Amino acid sequence: MRVRRLLTAIGLCLLTVAPAAAQDPAAELAAILDGFRDRYGFPGATAAIALPGARLITAASGLADVEAGRAMTPQTPMLAASIGKSFVAATVLALEAEGHLSRADLLADHMGDRPWFDDLPNAATITIGHLLRHQSGLPDHPHLPEFQTALAARIADKGSAFTAEEVLAFVLRRAPLFEAGTGWAYSDTGYILLGLVIERVTGRPYYDVLHERLLDPLALRETRPSDRPDIPGLAVGYTVPGNPFGLPVRTADAAGWLVWDPAVEWTGGGLASTAPDLARWGQALFGGTALEAPYLDRLLDGVLVAPETPSIRYGAGVAIYAKTPRGPVYGHGGWIPGYVASLRHYADHGVTVAFQINTDAGTVDDSTDLVPALEGALADLAITLASRKAPETGQ
Template sequence: MRARSAPAVALAAAVAGAALLSAPAATAAGQGRDDHRRTRAAMDAEVAKGVPGVIGQVVEGRKVWRATSGVGNTDTGQPRGADDVFRVGSITKTFVATVTLQLAAEGRLHLDDTVERWLPGVVRGHGHDGRRVTLRQLLNHTSGIRDVFDEPEFTDKATGPGFLTHRYDTWTPRQLVGLAMKGAPTFEPGTSWSYSNTNYMLAGMVIEKATGRPYGKEIEHRIIEPLGLRHTSVPGTDPRMPGPHGIAYSKLMAEKPAAEVYDATEFNPSLAGAAGEMLSTTGDLNRFYRAVLRGRLFPQRQLKEMLTTVPADEEEPGLRYGLGLMTQDLPCGIRLYGHGGGIHGSSAEAVATRDGRHTAAFNLNADWTGDSVDIVAAEFCGGK
């Protein structure tokens, strides 16, 4: 689930574009409820809208269903692989929040600590004041801190036409936060809600300050290794994608349907940092969210903190945000927990029921068209 009011990291797949290719039938392995025919049809429908390819994995108890639709390479027609690695964008936020909650459980920090306590002088300028913002407010986006993706000096190079020249540039967290400080806060801390990637860049900095190690190393040590997430990584400044993977197709935020499509598979992910740099697969994401919701990664007290939510969108009262985790009530009455992520050439979604028994993760290899909303509804609501 991604916040509808702001990009999940950099790019949002919100406008329909012309179809790049025909929609070949989905391929699948495994069986599930109703053979997941509605989910398969919804995946095919996204390809018909112009998404090159869609992959998904669903886990219900011990049953695993995997499917692909469309292609991973529009030039060769090579299908997407069910085990493709992709950039998960803002799903990174759940990993960062999980580490922060683990540190809270260990007494190494407190959610109501101020940002100033951990990062003196970093959140200052144009009305920003880290002495008035807590770590909890960073994690649930109630800090009011300006999103760096609202800073033109950054977005031209990171998501606009300048990306083609600057795609291999390295951005430091301190540099990105400094750019966000060039504008005023969105609101007074704790008075409203607004999705800000800067919040999680700061959270990553706090983790490093509290542990003495980069936040990515803590994620590896505390989450990736214990859960055996063999295809999940925190790449840092490495622009490469480990195989297997398809091509990530991007229009670089262009609003014109006929805008040129670029291969955005490789770029330096430090532009997203702790707000969205991670790589994973549908299988690893399902395992991660199942572990989170079953309390395998921290005590129940911290899980309760994560699941304590605030309204995230006035136009969608069923959409709420906790600590790095969103909840949404589907029209059929089912409540889902998870997160979405959008970044150059990739739109990902990972959701689960509260007991973690039914999980689903999907990825679309485009950033200008398509959405996983209908796919998720088809999977969890079906004929209900």
């Protein structure tokens, strides 16, 4: 169970479902989404495949708002959740290349003057590299009962999001999970600290730095901060009854505004995006063109996540699957109440696949194989399309 849960956190692609036999790529992609929607009953989904030569195939299925009957389109944004960590990590690597920081730096070198710093678990020994690769030994605040209770109360009171330092307060004076650098445990808390480090060394808000360094240069125009409840065009997310944050099943009001403030996620994820933009991002990131200075060796410098899975490692904001039936796979999964997402790059084939679904039902409780099954089906289609000699067209 421990291995299954950690794989759910970062995402895994292993299962295979044969793609449709049609020869129109967009129709094939749509047919897969429609088939999965019929089988699993989710409200809606979007998917995109980035092929060599800047070709992009997109499709959508179902509804972005069930009650309003609003159709899902490839350009419908959803919360991308922890896929946002790949943007945070890339920003850190860019700052490292320019000499603003180093992965070997102690966190204390940048945050040691904060009044709460000495109360962090492993405060004196955590490095920037530990935070990037989830080796800090810090607890994961979203899964702490105290945090869940406090966030549920704030949502019920329609309060503003917790600030980064308010989030960190939930882990202060706790025992570390292990000595820094000696183990692996997924921690959103560590990525919140990376956001504070980025702001400290640049003297600017994280989202401004992100726009300047990544979103604008790469023309990711459908990706924006999820820093407010009223995100334009956002698909309504549907969650499960009795969730730990006290959210209603429909996580948005009648106007489509979220009934909670997603700004609490910040650099733990912190973005709304579309499947096409995520696919473009993955193709650039794993193709080595996202930053001006070379970075792939640092991005993919991974550590073992569990002894039971020796071929799975975690680098700088990226899960690394060294041995799969489709060759090496790089990417990240995303979960946040009401939404799941997946980003996968198949290195041997030069293709990237992204999808988003506007419900976490069946995923948050591990009750279905939806995510890995859809990852497998879309991977097989992407690899098939890449192998076709004639250029294909798509959106």
